[in-house]
Amino acid sequence: MGATVCAAVEAETDLELVARIDQDEPLEDLLANGAEVAVDFTTPDVVKDNIRFCLENEIHVVVGTTGFEESDFDEVRKWAEAGPANAFIAPNFALGAVLMMKFAAEAAAFFSNAEIIERHQEKKLDAPSGTAQRTAHLMNEARGRAWDEVTRGRGEEFRGGDESGLRIHSVRVPGSVAHQEVILGNAGETLTIRHDSIDRASFMPGVVLAVKKVASLDGCVVGLEHLLDL
Amino acid sequence: MGATVCAAVEAETDLELVARIDQDEPLEDLLANGAEVAVDFTTPDVVKDNIRFCLENEIHVVVGTTGFEESDFDEVRKWAEAGPANAFIAPNFALGAVLMMKFAAEAAAFFSNAEIIERHQEKKLDAPSGTAQRTAHLMNEARGRAWDEVTRGRGEEFRGGDESGLRIHSVRVPGSVAHQEVILGNAGETLTIRHDSIDRASFMPGVVLAVKKVASLDGCVVGLEHLLDL
Amino acid sequence: MGATVCAAVEAETDLELVARIDQDEPLEDLLANGAEVAVDFTTPDVVKDNIRFCLENEIHVVVGTTGFEESDFDEVRKWAEAGPANAFIAPNFALGAVLMMKFAAEAAAFFSNAEIIERHQEKKLDAPSGTAQRTAHLMNEARGRAWDEVTRGRGEEFRGGDESGLRIHSVRVPGSVAHQEVILGNAGETLTIRHDSIDRASFMPGVVLAVKKVASLDGCVVGLEHLLDL
Amino acid sequence: MGATVCAAVEAETDLELVARIDQDEPLEDLLANGAEVAVDFTTPDVVKDNIRFCLENEIHVVVGTTGFEESDFDEVRKWAEAGPANAFIAPNFALGAVLMMKFAAEAAAFFSNAEIIERHQEKKLDAPSGTAQRTAHLMNEARGRAWDEVTRGRGEEFRGGDESGLRIHSVRVPGSVAHQEVILGNAGETLTIRHDSIDRASFMPGVVLAVKKVASLDGCVVGLEHLLDL
Numbered sequence: 001m002g003a004t005v006c007a008a009v010e011a012e013t014d015l016e017l018v019a020r021i022d023q024d025e026p027l028e029d030l031l032a033n034g035a036e037v038a039v040d041f042t043t044p045d046v047v048k049d050n051i052r053f054c055l056e057n058e059i060h061v062v063v064g065t066t067g068f069e070e071s072d073f074d075e076v077r078k079w080a081e082a083g084p085a086n087a088f089i090a091p092n093f094a095l096g097a098v099l100m101m102k103f104a105a106e107a108a109a110f111f112s113n114a115e116i117i118e119r120h121q122e123k124k125l126d127a128p129s130g131t132a133q134r135t136a137h138l139m140n141e142a143r144g145r146a147w148d149e150v151t152r153g154r155g156e157e158f159r160g161g162d163e164s165g166l167r168i169h170s171v172r173v174p175g176s177v178a179h180q181e182v183i184l185g186n187a188g189e190t191l192t193i194r195h196d197s198i199d200r201a202s203f204m205p206g207v208v209l210a211v212k213k214v215a216s217l218d219g220c221v222v223g224l225e226h227l228l229d230l
Numbered sequence: 231m232g233a234t235v236c237a238a239v240e241a242e243t244d245l246e247l248v249a250r251i252d253q254d255e256p257l258e259d260l261l262a263n264g265a266e267v268a269v270d271f272t273t274p275d276v277v278k279d280n281i282r283f284c285l286e287n288e289i290h291v292v293v294g295t296t297g298f299e300e301s302d303f304d305e306v307r308k309w310a311e312a313g314p315a316n317a318f319i320a321p322n323f324a325l326g327a328v329l330m331m332k333f334a335a336e337a338a339a340f341f342s343n344a345e346i347i348e349r350h351q352e353k354k355l356d357a358p359s360g361t362a363q364r365t366a367h368l369m370n371e372a373r374g375r376a377w378d379e380v381t382r383g384r385g386e387e388f389r390g391g392d393e394s395g396l397r398i399h400s401v402r403v404p405g406s407v408a409h410q411e412v413i414l415g416n417a418g419e420t421l422t423i424r425h426d427s428i429d430r431a432s433f434m435p436g437v438v439l440a441v442k443k444v445a446s447l448d449g450c451v452v453g454l455e456h457l458l459d460l
Numbered sequence: 461m462g463a464t465v466c467a468a469v470e471a472e473t474d475l476e477l478v479a480r481i482d483q484d485e486p487l488e489d490l491l492a493n494g495a496e497v498a499v500d501f502t503t504p505d506v507v508k509d510n511i512r513f514c515l516e517n518e519i520h521v522v523v524g525t526t527g528f529e530e531s532d533f534d535e536v537r538k539w540a541e542a543g544p545a546n547a548f549i550a551p552n553f554a555l556g557a558v559l560m561m562k563f564a565a566e567a568a569a570f571f572s573n574a575e576i577i578e579r580h581q582e583k584k585l586d587a588p589s590g591t592a593q594r595t596a597h598l599m600n601e602a603r604g605r606a607w608d609e610v611t612r613g614r615g616e617e618f619r620g621g622d623e624s625g626l627r628i629h630s631v632r633v634p635g636s637v638a639h640q641e642v643i644l645g646n647a648g649e650t651l652t653i654r655h656d657s658i659d660r661a662s663f664m665p666g667v668v669l670a671v672k673k674v675a676s677l678d679g680c681v682v683g684l685e686h687l688l689d690l
Numbered sequence: 691m692g693a694t695v696c697a698a699v700e701a702e703t704d705l706e707l708v709a710r711i712d713q714d715e716p717l718e719d720l721l722a723n724g725a726e727v728a729v730d731f732t733t734p735d736v737v738k739d740n741i742r743f744c745l746e747n748e749i750h751v752v753v754g755t756t757g758f759e760e761s762d763f764d765e766v767r768k769w770a771e772a773g774p775a776n777a778f779i780a781p782n783f784a785l786g787a788v789l790m791m792k793f794a795a796e797a798a799a800f801f802s803n804a805e806i807i808e809r810h811q812e813k814k815l816d817a818p819s820g821t822a823q824r825t826a827h828l829m830n831e832a833r834g835r836a837w838d839e840v841t842r843g844r845g846e847e848f849r850g851g852d853e854s855g856l857r858i859h860s861v862r863v864p865g866s867v868a869h870q871e872v873i874l875g876n877a878g879e880t881l882t883i884r885h886d887s888i889d890r891a892s893f894m895p896g897v898v899l900a901v902k903k904v905a906s907l908d909g910c911v912v913g914l915e916h917l918l919d920l
Binding site (some may be wrong): 184188 | 330333337418419421422425427
Binding site for chain 4 (some may be wrong): 554555556557559560563566567570571644646647648649650651652653654655656657658659660661662663
């Protein structure tokens with residue numbers, strides 16, 4: 001992912017790539033090379049330290065790493081508000097994913113139940129995906145009331161999540177990149193909103209847009225929808 | 231479908247069922263029984279005569295029959311404007327179908343190509359479905375510019391349609407009720423919006439709503455979205 | 461379901477319907493009316509008592525109730541072998557479901573990972589579904605070796621199952637009848653086998669076939685595939 | 691695709707890459723470099739000349755180019771039988787695609803109707819895809835009788851095909867690699883068999899297998915299933 005982002009940044013005439021930092025290389029290289037914006041696609045265990053380093057050193061940061069809890073966003077918000085640099089975090093940089101989240105939220109009030117199925121390759125570190133968690137969060141917020149009761153059946157420890165009664169199923173099989181479907185149901189009908197990313201190419205327009213806009217944001221902003229005129 | 235509609239009307243405390251007309255029975259029964267609103271789920275070959283009869287006799291009409299061309303809507307509009315009775319026509323009375331059309335139209339400007347696949351049972355008389363045609367119409371209108379060029383390949387006479395470059399595929403297999411998916415694509419990603427009606431129950435809330443609201447409309451209105459606060 | 465089965469039995473010229481037993485009526489009615497075969501579509505909490513009653517009273521039994529564990533099948537097998545009457549149990553009576561299970565089992569050896577997603581209406585009592593459990597069982601048996609390792613992510617108590625590393629996701633939304641998809645993955649590709657039952661009509665050919673064949677079986681047989689020439 | 695194949699051949703210890711031929715380079719390079727097997731992923735307009743050149747010059751040929759009609763296969767068969775070199779042609783080298791075709795053929799006898807939807811990127815030259823045509827051919831052969839009648843509706847010239855009453859819908863949108871679903875229907879149920887290739891990586895095991903086995907085949911063989919123990 002890092003290499004794809006570097007290539008996308010280099011392809012832009014009004015952006016300049018000044019540093020590439022691999023996992024065993026020091027973040028101080030950002031300062032040495034005068035970086036104004038850092039892009040972080042790392043792992044859940046190091047991403048927060050990276051963000052903090054950037055913000056404390058007055059470097060704007062664009063984050064595509066997932067695995068954030070609500071409390072993590074709060075922490076980043078505090079760091080961003082404490083200084084001049086901003087953070088932009090998106091669980092998904094694909095335009096289609098942003099539209100999926102928007103439509104799922106708009107539909108949430110009209111159906112009695114909904115569930116989310118997300119599918120990624122078998123080595124993805126976190127579950128549920130950041131996109132699924134954010135979708136559920138936006139749907140619950142837009143709905144503003146509880147979902148109808150559903151029989152539970154036998155429970156087991158399982159890959160997935162439960163956001164205020166909205167269930168997320170996390171499927172992990174090879175041959176997957178980033179896929180999600182939101183299924184909403186009423187008596188006699190279901191509405192399904194599905195997004196399939198099959199190539200990192202689908203994320204690059206969003207990443208480049210965020211790099212260009214992060215300096216003009218206010219503190220910490222979460223979600224690509226805030227950078228688009230939808 | 232007629233029986234299901236009659237049962238739904240009878241279940242409403244503020245509606246009264248005054249006549250049921252089967253295919254070999256005279257429309258004059260509507261007049262004899264003092265009908266204020268007629269509901270038409272018939273076939274493409276008789277629906278326009280039925281609508282004309284109702285409007286000329288000052289009976290509001292709610293129409294679920296499909297197979298309309300743009301020129302047919304124009305004719306109905308003329309009849310409705312010529313007298314006090316209104317016509318309400320919906321290619322699909324399911325709430326989920328209305329949301330599918332709305333979201334597909336909203337997404338149309340953000341993708342370079344799209345195609346529609348609709349699936350119904352093997353005896354459906356018309357192809358493409360009224361819902362698919364209306365979806366394509368709304369998408370083209372919202373997009374306001376041509377879709378990207380697509381290689382044609384070998385052409386054949388086929389079940390389906392082409393609405394200004396937006397292709398509709400009409401699948402007919404048993405085990406289907408009313409299913410449609412809209413697939414929108416950009417480099418590396420697709421967004422799919424899908425609606426599945428598996429039971430006529432899903433149409434009844436929309437039919438009942440239309441029966442209650444048709445008298446307060448203005449002339450001829452097409453599409454359930456105009457009766458909802460979306 | 462009971463009413464649909466009764467109608468299907470009555471429609472057969474070589475079968476006679478001698479008794480209908482609702483949930484608050486005594487099973488002794490079967491004996492009083494000389495039933496040779498009983499059909500049970502009840503609930504997981506009473507089905508085993510019903511089967512035992514039938515077999516002890518030398519009445520063959522065809523069972524469509526789900527929620528069985530492997531140990532339950534063992535018990536029924538013992539009862540069936542202790543007397544002249546046979547039991548036939550199928551987690552799913554739809555022909556398409558049987559083919560889905562067969563194909564999923566055949567494909568299991570060729571992919572590194574697989575997961576099952578089953579979807580039913582929100583009031584279904586058991587989870588995972590009997591069909592999903594049986595599919596997983598047949599796939600594991602046909603594969604004969606472990607599935608590849610998959611990162612677990614955060615675990616939660618969840619609706620679903622885990623059959624020797626094969627995960628089952630149980631989705632519960634209205635607008636569903638009986639739907640299942642098996643997703644098998646290798647590097648760069650997925651194979652999906654999906655069955656959708658949208659009407660009880662799809663189960664009747666299988667139920668009628670079982671009623672006609674149960675007397676000629678040997679003890680307890682599980683799965684419609686054993687009654688078909690596949 | 692050529693580059694991916696070359697890399698895959700080079701990665702095999704028992705294969706040697708002796709020539710790469712781009713579209714403006716002469717086929718004679720194969721002879722000059724002593725090639726024993728040629729792999730052709732070109733275009734429908736040149737593939738047959740390429741195959742003929744190879745077979746006449748006693749070089750085995752493995753072909754992944756699509757767009758073949760039944761009469762083209764016959765011609766290649768004649769050329770292969772006229773000399774010592776063999777031809778192996780596969781409309782699809784992905785294992786999952788081969789299983790999809792096998793299962794669709796097995797299921798064909800059990801359903802009253804079926805249709806095929808194939809989806810590829812918007813620049814694919816031929817429609818319907820070679821995989822879809824071969825699937826339809828195998829399904830018709832296995833079924834051995836006509837499909838049930840289906841209402842036609844309005845016909846139009848369209849992207850797709852009709853193989854003895856089995857309809858193929860060809861969808862072309864960006865964000866696609868190679869996707870196909872076969873939908874089979876009976877009263878109340880559908881069975882769907884779907885294959886998604888999202889990366890050329892999925893074709894390489896099949897191509898390498900064909901390169902290793904083509905010398906031991908007999909004349910012209912069509913379909914990867916003949917090289918596998920299914």
